[in-house]
Amino acid sequence: MGAKTVNKLAVPGATLHYEVTGSGPVLLLIAGGGTDAGVFSGMVGQLAAEYTVVTYDPRGNSRSRSDGDATDESVEQSAADALALLDAVAGHEPAYVFGTSSGAITGLELITRHPERVRMLVAHEPPCTEVLPDAADARAFFEDVYATYREDGLTAADVVFMMGTGMDDDAMPPMEDLLPEYRELAERMQGNAATFYEHKLLPFTRYVPDLDALRRVADRVVPAAGLESFAHLPGRPIEVVAEHLGWPVVMFPGGHGGYASHPAPFATHLAHLLKTDTL
Template sequence: MTEQYLEVKGAKIFYEVEGNGPYILFVPGANGDHRVFVRIRKLLVRYFTVVLYDRRGYSCSKIIGPQDYSNNVETNTEDIHTLMNHLTDESFSIFGISGAGSIIFNYLNTYPGTVRTVFAHEPLTFLNIFPNVKEVQGFYNALYRVFHKEGKNAAVIIYGKKFFNALDHNLFVRNLNEDEKVKTNWDYFFEHEFCEDPFVCVDLDLLRTHKEKLIFLHGEESIGYLCYEPGAFIAKELGEETIQFPGGHNGFYTHSKAFEISFIKLCQEISLVEYHPKI
């Protein structure tokens, strides 16, 4: 496995590459840290060349220049394009979760020719036609005020209870005991991404033209919780369904082996990987 840095506009991106086979990039959501995918990477490297990275501003990916946070989704989109263009000339797949939803949708709309498949696992992207979107946006704005008044611990606890089942909520709370590498991640998320990125305008008509490359996933234990709803809504608008996977919002972490089996089976069905892994 290689651990490297790539300088992009305004940031230095930390990334790791490991495995064999077609490239797949994992895009983290709210906490921006690649390590949430380490468990699933260990299982997938027989089938894929797995690329993990810290999104700019998180963990080891440092800010080194001025930032335009009003275009944060576009900036993160360009980071993906620069990183993967640096690594391969071939098309690749993307697996994005949660708060990365707006980024991966924008990437597919912007650079559709570079990707084979985009897996959207419970994306927290709220279209302007999402039911009660104003109420949801009001919750985000209120929680931003909690963050500034009571701190990130209080905000994360409320956020987890609103969106996720008990197991996933507890993971969020445990994540508050951060090490030195990630101690500012939640602060960065709430300050620069939380209120804007989930509500950016996604060109649904353009996304519809690329929907053959887009696969929606959801955790079987997420049904009935808010984390399930926006992805299922977008899928329905596109005339698609979401595919059920083991666990909840973080099933790739909490149920990594069962998740891997389901994921490889799906990838084999769509001819993304061969039935016999390259070891």
Template sequence: MNTTATLDRTDARLHYEVRGSGPLIALIGSPMDADAFAPFADELATDHTVLTTDPRGIKRSSVTDPDQDSGPALRAADVAALIEHVGAGPAAVFGSSGGAVTALALVQARPDLVDVVIAHEPPLLDLLPDRVEQLQTADRLIALALSGDRLGAWRTFFAQANIEMPEEMLVQWFGGDADPQHLADEQFWFGHEYRGSVGWQPDIDALRGVPTRFVLGIGEESVGQLCERTTTALGRLLDVEPTRFPGDHTGFVDHPEEFATRLRSVLAGV
């Protein structure tokens, strides 16, 4: 059974979904919404209570002030409120990409709500030796997106991520008209989420001091990509050896059954 509802915050209305029964696991994205996690959530719902949500300002989650930035701490506070509202915590929290940054910010602020965090490929550029150049590239692609050069922004994004993307595919995906909701979500992400996520600086001492168990995930097909570098850098700081998961940066979307099987074994400590 899939329950869909909203939670009102002082400055946002959060869309969330709950399915299944058992120990609570929250699946967090940025900018990925609840729909992107649906097949993966269905796989996990056979033996877990699964919480998914649209991040504030994305799709069905509205904000009072559309010009307010949606940083990791703010998004983490939303997830904390949802976990408390659902009332089944502490939770395992799986965060992907910018959602992994949200998950780490949640552990930093509310470790009492998270017994294990699975941070899958967090793009923490500030942890890299070439952080200055990487953050400058992030600023450049944001400027391209906000100026209306959507194709140029995504071309720069994939080049920085070291993800091979044929030009004809880039043009097909990002060179023409887009669904208005998708375009609005994309613009909100570039304008109000992206820089705060990739530039977030974790408090390593605070994270090392919490009782939460850390799992740092990297896709088996992400070798040589930017997020392999950032996740590995975080692992060195936390003394955590990264764990390989099926697929690449979006392996849980492309291989939901295999990814869920791997996640279960990781949660079980196998």
């Protein structure tokens, strides 16, 4: 595994913090929600034995600060950021992409707009709930989370969000019980919470994927979910997407955050999937 390099990339309206480790084909890992590159730290070493692993803090999160006042993030802009990173690291070569949660939505938009740049996309639980048959209920839930944040603050919004998405069992241990490196990550995520609720939650959960365009690249899209979370709200939309693609959902260890809770088996499963690439 090569040494990790820490880099900055200027993009329209922001400067992205990104990290590159290893050598070989480029594998871009896209974090979701209020998380950042650090959530993949448990997997990077294992994957970097075979891939040039690129992780980054999404725009507005942690060390990727927006220029000026924060605004609602569009999925199109998020995909443009991912493309800019691929340009910087992979040049014009197609890359492997793994996205989770809203990062999976970014991946879906990236392969829709720039299919020639993605060798394989593993889309892990994209919460694009507009594809669900009960989309109105899901939309109302996320609007309630947003309203709770605006009216009652972060703590109340966290309770509503975690319970309604089945992630209440994923709560982290008390801050004082964490190792220093995980405490730093947890503090960054806490610092991102307001940006997530204010500027990312509704734009991403209202995203409507272009299913016709995705069908045209179905051989390069792997629909994925967590064994412990696929029945909950963030995991359900990928089953609908998978039906349109004509593929079964590939199950990964753990829940919505299985990449962090079960990093070794998750990375092993991901590496095996990437080896099924037919390009």
